[in-house]
Amino acid sequence: MITVEEATRLMQATATPVPVVAVPLTEAAGRVLREPLRADRDFPPFDRVTMDGIALRFEALRGGRRTFAVAGVQHAGAVPIPLGEGDGCLEVMTGTVLPPGTDTVIRYEDLSFTDRNGGRYAEVTAAPEAAGQNVHRQGSDRRAGDQLLAPGRLLSPPDVGVAASVGRSSLNVSRALTLAVVSTGDELVDVDQLPLPHQIRRSNAYALAAALGQAGARSQLYHLRDDPQQLETELRMILAGADGLVLSGGVSMGKADFVPAVLEALGVQKHFHTVAQKPGKPLWFGTSAEGKAVFALPGNPVSTMLCAIRYVLPWLRTGAQQTPEPPGRAVLTETISFAPPLTYFLPVQTFPGADGRRMGRPRPGGGSGDLANLTEADAFVELPAERKVFEAGEAFPIWKFRWSEF
Amino acid sequence: MITVEEATRLMQATATPVPVVAVPLTEAAGRVLREPLRADRDFPPFDRVTMDGIALRFEALRGGRRTFAVAGVQHAGAVPIPLGEGDGCLEVMTGTVLPPGTDTVIRYEDLSFTDRNGGRYAEVTAAPEAAGQNVHRQGSDRRAGDQLLAPGRLLSPPDVGVAASVGRSSLNVSRALTLAVVSTGDELVDVDQLPLPHQIRRSNAYALAAALGQAGARSQLYHLRDDPQQLETELRMILAGADGLVLSGGVSMGKADFVPAVLEALGVQKHFHTVAQKPGKPLWFGTSAEGKAVFALPGNPVSTMLCAIRYVLPWLRTGAQQTPEPPGRAVLTETISFAPPLTYFLPVQTFPGADGRRMGRPRPGGGSGDLANLTEADAFVELPAERKVFEAGEAFPIWKFRWSEF
Numbered sequence: 001m002i003t004v005e006e007a008t009r010l011m012q013a014t015a016t017p018v019p020v021v022a023v024p025l026t027e028a029a030g031r032v033l034r035e036p037l038r039a040d041r042d043f044p045p046f047d048r049v050t051m052d053g054i055a056l057r058f059e060a061l062r063g064g065r066r067t068f069a070v071a072g073v074q075h076a077g078a079v080p081i082p083l084g085e086g087d088g089c090l091e092v093m094t095g096t097v098l099p100p101g102t103d104t105v106i107r108y109e110d111l112s113f114t115d116r117n118g119g120r121y122a123e124v125t126a127a128p129e130a131a132g133q134n135v136h137r138q139g140s141d142r143r144a145g146d147q148l149l150a151p152g153r154l155l156s157p158p159d160v161g162v163a164a165s166v167g168r169s170s171l172n173v174s175r176a177l178t179l180a181v182v183s184t185g186d187e188l189v190d191v192d193q194l195p196l197p198h199q200i201r202r203s204n205a206y207a208l209a210a211a212l213g214q215a216g217a218r219s220q221l222y223h224l225r226d227d228p229q230q231l232e233t234e235l236r237m238i239l240a241g242a243d244g245l246v247l248s249g250g251v252s253m254g255k256a257d258f259v260p261a262v263l264e265a266l267g268v269q270k271h272f273h274t275v276a277q278k279p280g281k282p283l284w285f286g287t288s289a290e291g292k293a294v295f296a297l298p299g300n301p302v303s304t305m306l307c308a309i310r311y312v313l314p315w316l317r318t319g320a321q322q323t324p325e326p327p328g329r330a331v332l333t334e335t336i337s338f339a340p341p342l343t344y345f346l347p348v349q350t351f352p353g354a355d356g357r358r359m360g361r362p363r364p365g366g367g368s369g370d371l372a373n374l375t376e377a378d379a380f381v382e383l384p385a386e387r388k389v390f391e392a393g394e395a396f397p398i399w400k401f402r403w404s405e406f
Numbered sequence: 407m408i409t410v411e412e413a414t415r416l417m418q419a420t421a422t423p424v425p426v427v428a429v430p431l432t433e434a435a436g437r438v439l440r441e442p443l444r445a446d447r448d449f450p451p452f453d454r455v456t457m458d459g460i461a462l463r464f465e466a467l468r469g470g471r472r473t474f475a476v477a478g479v480q481h482a483g484a485v486p487i488p489l490g491e492g493d494g495c496l497e498v499m500t501g502t503v504l505p506p507g508t509d510t511v512i513r514y515e516d517l518s519f520t521d522r523n524g525g526r527y528a529e530v531t532a533a534p535e536a537a538g539q540n541v542h543r544q545g546s547d548r549r550a551g552d553q554l555l556a557p558g559r560l561l562s563p564p565d566v567g568v569a570a571s572v573g574r575s576s577l578n579v580s581r582a583l584t585l586a587v588v589s590t591g592d593e594l595v596d597v598d599q600l601p602l603p604h605q606i607r608r609s610n611a612y613a614l615a616a617a618l619g620q621a622g623a624r625s626q627l628y629h630l631r632d633d634p635q636q637l638e639t640e641l642r643m644i645l646a647g648a649d650g651l652v653l654s655g656g657v658s659m660g661k662a663d664f665v666p667a668v669l670e671a672l673g674v675q676k677h678f679h680t681v682a683q684k685p686g687k688p689l690w691f692g693t694s695a696e697g698k699a700v701f702a703l704p705g706n707p708v709s710t711m712l713c714a715i716r717y718v719l720p721w722l723r724t725g726a727q728q729t730p731e732p733p734g735r736a737v738l739t740e741t742i743s744f745a746p747p748l749t750y751f752l753p754v755q756t757f758p759g760a761d762g763r764r765m766g767r768p769r770p771g772g773g774s775g776d777l778a779n780l781t782e783a784d785a786f787v788e789l790p791a792e793r794k795v796f797e798a799g800e801a802f803p804i805w806k807f808r809w810s811e812f
Contacts, residue, residue, distance in 0.1 A: 026612065044606075045606060077605060078592070097604045156784075157620070159781060161609040161616075161707055185482055191570045197452060207566050257458070327758070355801055358764060366547045370449075372449050375555055
C-alpha cells in the first residue's frame with residue numbers, strides 16, 4: 001500500500017503530452033492552448049479615441065480658447081482626417097484613430113454645440129487639466145510581438161476574444177483523448193432494465209463519462225461480466241481502440257475480482273495497487289506496452305467518483321499540458337476525527353463565507369456505497385493521513401466534482 | 407441612468423422559463439434538471455455487503471465460536487443463498503445481498519482459512535464487538551419515493567450516476583437557447599482579414615459566444631455595418647430566427663450609434679438604457695413584441711465581457727430555472743479608491759489563500775478597451791457605488807469569467 005502522494009507521483013509520471021490539433025476559434029473555449037499567442041500589432045494598434053466627442057489640440061485650450069469650429073466628423077472605420085492649421089476641432093467617435101494634429105478628446109458630456117452661419121461650433125464647458133484625455137495610446141496595453149497567452153492556458157471567453165483580435169481563426173490545442181470506460185460486476189443491469197431484487201443498475205460508467213468530460217476527454221461506455229476469459233478477450237480489443245482505459249469494479253479482494261490478474265495477463269504493467277486512503281483503497285494503476293494508461297478504480301460509487309476526480313482528471317490535465325493551478329481550499333465548519341492511518345477524503349458542501357472564506361460543511365454520508373450522499377456535497381476535502389483530528393476553522397485542499405459560479 | 411440593482415431586477419423580471427426537452431443521460435451533465443428525480447427503490451435496495459469476506463450470525467461469535475465451516479460462496483449478482491442451521495458461514499463479495507440467516511460480515515483481513523477433510527473453514531482472527539459489521543442496511547441512505555434531486559439542479563457527474571441508478575436513460579432538462587450574437591462597428595474587419603492601419607479585427611462576437619456557452623446557450627454570429635437601414639432590415643430577420651439577441655457596439659452617444667433607435671423602430675420595447683456602472687455604462691436592454699430579450703451591450707471589449715458575465719449569464723440561468731447560488735466573494739489584496747458614484751467592476755486575479763480565503767489581486771489595466779488585460783484576471787469584483795474606498799482585506803462579490811478547479 002502506498003500513500004496518496006506516491007500514487008499521485010507515479011501516475012503523473014506517465015502523463016505524456018497529448019498530440020496538438022487545430023480547432024476553429026468558435027470551438028476553442030475550454031480547450032488547452034498549445035502555442036504561444038503573440039500580438040501581431042500594438043494593442044491598441046493606433047492612438048484610439050475612447051469617448052464620443054471632439055478631438056482638438058490641447059495647446060489651444062491652455063491658451064484660453066473654449067469655442068472650436070468643427071472641421072468634420074471622424075467615424076470609426078474611416079480613413080483618418082487630419083486637423084488642419086488653426087483652432088478647429090473634429091468630431092470623433094469611440095474607436096476611431098485620434099486625428100493627426102490633435103492630442104486630446106473632450107467628451108460630449110463636457111460640450112455644447114451651436115450652428116451658426118452654416119458652421120458648427122463646439123464649446124468646451126469643462127476643460128481638462130492636461131493633454132491626452134480620452135485617448136488610449138498606441139501600444140500602451142501590449143506591444144507587437146508580446147506574448148499574450150502562454151501555452152498551457154485553458155482558453156476562456158476573453159482569451160478567445162484576444163485570439164480573434166490578433167487574427168487567429170483557428171488555434172492549436174491539445175487533442176481530446178478518447179477513453180474506454182468499462183464497468184464490471186455481475187450484480188449490475190443496464191439503466192433501462194428493471195433490476196431483480198438482488199441486482200442494481202449500472203451507474204458508474206455514466207458518472208465517470210460525465211466526470212472525464214470535465215477535463216475534456218470523450219468516453220466510450222462498456223459493461224463486462226465478471227468472467228476472466230471474457231474480460232481478457234474484450235479488454236484487449238477495447239484497449240486497442242481507445243487512448244486509455246478506465247475500469248470500475250473488480251479490483252478488491254473478492255473471489256470475482258479478476259481485473260488486476262487479467263490486466264497483467266494483457267501485458268499491462270502494474271505501477272501500484274492499493275493506496276492508503278478512504279474511500280478508494282483498492283485503486284490499481286498501470287500502463288500498457290504501448291504506453292496507454294489503465295486506471296482500475298474500485299467499484300463502490302463514491303470510491304469510483306473520488307478516484308476519478310482526485311487522480312484521473314489531474315492526469316488528463318497534465319497530459320493536455322494544462323498549466324497547473326494551486327489547489328483550492330475549504331475551511332471545515334466542524335471538527336472531524338478520523339483515526340485510521342489513511343488519507344480521508346470527506347465529502348463537503350462548500351459555500352462562500354461573508355469574510356471571503358470558502359467554507360466546507362462535512363457530509364460524511366453512509367460510506368463508499370452512498371452515491372446519493374454526493375448530491376448533497378460538491379467537493380471532497382483531503383484530510384492528511386498523519387493526523388487524527390481536523391479542527392473546525394482549519395482549511396484543507398478540496399477536489400470539486402460539481403460546477404459552480406463562485 | 408439606473409443602478410446596477412435596478413438593471414438586474416428589470417432584466418431578471420423578463421426571464422421566463424425556457425421549454426423542457428428530454429436528453430439522453432450521456433448528454434445530461436451540465437444541463438439544468440426540470441423534474442424532481444425520485445428513488446424508485448430503497449438506497450441500497452437490499453442489505454448490502456460492503457467488504458469481501460464471510461457472512462455469519464453474530465450470536466455464534468458472541469458465544470465464543472471462532473471457526474466456521476464455509477457453506478458456500480455468495481457472488482454479486484447471484485440469487486441469494488440462505489445460511490442454513492448450525493454455525494456455518496458463507497463467503498460473500500462486496501455488493502452482494504447479505505445472505506438470509508446472517509447479520510454480520512467479517513472481512514478477509516480479519517480471517518484465516520484452512521482446508522481439511524474436503525471442507526473449508528474460516529477462522530476469525532479479529533471479532534467485532536457488535537452485529538451488523540460491514541453491512542449497508544437497506545434504505546439507510548434513501549427510501550423508495552424520496553426526492554434525490556430537485557428541479558433546478560445543474561447536473562454534475564454524481565447526479566448523472568444517481569439518475570442511472572434509478573433507471574433514467576433520459577432526463578428532462580431546460581432547452582438550450584440559441585442567441586444571435588451581432589457585432590457592429592465599421593472599424594471592424596473579420597478575424598481572417600488583414601486590418602488597415604485604422605481598422606481592428608472583430609473579437610467581441612467570438613468572446614461573447616464563448617461566454618454564453620458557459621450558461622448553455624448556443625450562438626449564431628453576425629456582423630453588421632453602422633447603417634441604420636441595413637441594421638433595421640437585417641436585425642428584423644436575425645431576431646425572427648433566434649431566441650434572443652445580443653448586440654455589441656452602437657449604443658453610446660456617437661453619431662454612428664444607431665442601435666437604440668433601430669431597435670425601437672423594430673418594436674423592441676426599451677426597459678432601460680445606461681446603468682450607473684464602470685465599465686459598461688451605455689448598456690441597453692429591451693424585449694420584442696414576442697417577448698424575446700434584446701441585450702445591446704457597449705462595444706468596448708471589457709465592457710462587453712462585463713455585461714455578458716454580470717447580466718446575460720444570470721438571465722440565461724434564471725430562464726433555465728437553475729437554482730440560484732449565493733454569489734462568490736473575494737478579498738481585496740490592496741486598497742482601491744474609486745470616487746465616481748458608479749458601481750465599479752474591477753478585474754481581479756483570484757487565488758486561494760492558505761487560510762481558506764479567496765483572494766483577489768486588482769488588475770485595473772488600461773480601461774474598457776484593454777481586452778488583453780483580462781488575460782491576467784479571472785473575475786470582476788463588484789465594488790458598490792455608494793462607497794469610494796475599498797479596503798485591503800475586505801470581501802466583495804465576484805463574477806468569474808474563467809474556469810478554474812478551485
